[in-house]
Amino acid sequence: MTHLLQNYGSRIPLTFTHGEDVYLYDQTGKQYLDFTSGIGVMNLGYSFEAGKAAVKAQVDALAHLSNLYENPLQEDVAALLDFDGQYQAFFANSGTEANEAALKLVRLIKPQQTILSFVDGFHGRTFGAMSATMQDKIQNGFAPLLPGFVKAIYNDVESLAAAVTADTGAIIVEIVQGEGGVTPITADFAAALKAYQAQGILLIVDEVQTGNGRTGKLFAFEHFGLLPDIITSAKGLGNGLPVGVMLAKRDYAPYFSAGKHGSTFGGNPLAMASAKAVLNVLTSADFLAEVRDKADFLSHALQQHLSGKASVKEIRQLGLTVGIALSDEYQVAQVLAEARKHGLLVLSAGHNVIRLLPPLVMTKAQLTEGVELLEAIL
Ligand SMILES: Cc1ncc(COP(=O)(O)O)c(C=O)c1O
Known part of the structure; x- marks a missing residue:
């Protein structure tokens, strides 16, 4: 029995206990690489x-x-x-x-x-x-x-x-x-x-x-x-x-x-x-230039690993906001569930689009890790 109104539908059955850097940890201690930032909130990560x-x-x-x-x-x-x-x-x-x-x-x-x-x-x-x-x-x-x-x-x-x-x-x-x-x-x-x-x-x-x-x-x-x-x-x-x-x-x-x-x-x-x-x-020197540099890096990684896949219709990006539109045969909800199994958190948006909003402090190595996980799933 829940005391909560069900306006968020059935929630994903995961309970996170803490966050560190760009990772969330669930009750069992499993680590998740977070490409959602709590829907664009934790831009400076969990260890700011x-x-x-x-x-x-x-x-x-x-x-x-x-x-x-x-x-x-x-x-x-x-x-x-x-x-x-x-x-x-x-x-x-x-x-x-x-x-x-x-x-x-x-x-x-x-x-x-x-x-x-x-x-x-x-x-x-x-x-x-x-x-x-x-x-x-x-x-x-x-x-x-x-x-x-x-x-x-x-x-x-x-x-x-x-x-x-x-x-x-x-x-x-x-x-x-x-x-x-x-x-x-x-x-x-x-x-x-x-x-x-x-x-x-x-x-x-x-x-x-x-x-x-x-x-x-x-x-x-x-x-x-x-x-x-x-x-x-x-x-x-x-x-x-x-x-x-x-x-x-x-x-x-x-x-x-x-x-x-x-x-x-x-x-x-x-x-x-x-x-x-x-x-x-x-507003500190170089921070936003670094974000732009990481966005370029992510763009290349997405092109290299995901474009041309049958499951991917289009990749749209501005900075560290990315949308991966899926082909009609693929269901975004399934991709999100599969990603969670692999320890990766991503979002959906609009009609059958995977949305990535990684924290701005994510390293290039962590960005690559996420893209490679997506490549394996897609
Ligand atoms: C562009 C935009 N405007 C407004 C809102 C509403 O913000 P909040 O949920 O904090 O009320 C959102 C939330 O996703 C948004 O993306």
Whole structure:
């Protein structure tokens, strides 16, 4: 008998007792090489000692502080996130909350205007973020959704052009559609978004999964010459502590005036201590260059070991985010189960896609080990 609601379906029957470096260990002591990072969260691995030490010290000093008072740690983290001196931060606790903040801000800046988002995108499970998540399997059963959301097809410039009207206030987009199947944005589509932004449509980039160094840049939009009006981020920002953030250009600060939004836990000292430790690493010299180097290495390894296999339809990648689309005869659930038997953890995404989100600190030898295991399975 379980006391838990079954919204996650039947869980994988594995209980992990601890993590070390880029490995998880189950009750029997079996080791698993983790190519999931807890779905893009444990980007600095399970032995991020600076983060652990910062959180432990913060627990002793002051675990919680309400947002009624000054919070220097929030200032520090916001400053580290403000990569070009144009953004101010609102802290939340998750990706969906970061997106709710963004959607509320847009409503204030562009009253009564619509928000455009893309088929197979994913922005979260709360009502606003879900209304922007154009996937039937996420939205079904929850009508009425929030009004004012319009959809277009991702990476389809004509569909985008047909969907944009004089009422369009904002566009929310992922640089890689992660949950939807690991589809990176095309350069053409990014350029089209930039052109609409130049016409005054607000550009919200959801970096919840792609941010925090995952693609070899602090934010994935940097690969495409975009400068969003609003950025949302979460997942890897706390390396295990729940942190979400919305960054808005300073010009929009007056719209989020006193009382317009808030959170009890958002920007909590524990979360901020962890996020500061994470960002100190991400912004340190050479770290992101190393991630890009590892991403190139992984790309070669995937080509060498997996491309050309009958089971593999396509390999898509941006940085250390990889999607391996399987041929129709192969079932992703079976591949994941087989991988677990071999001591390898990988994810699924979209329709029959294996998703790899290895920790950014994974070594080339460990990356090779994972790819070779996949080769044996596929
Ligand atoms: C791009 C993107 N946005 C938003 C979310 C929602 O984040 P959370 O589960 O922290 O609410 C996710 C989660 O997978 C995501 O990948």
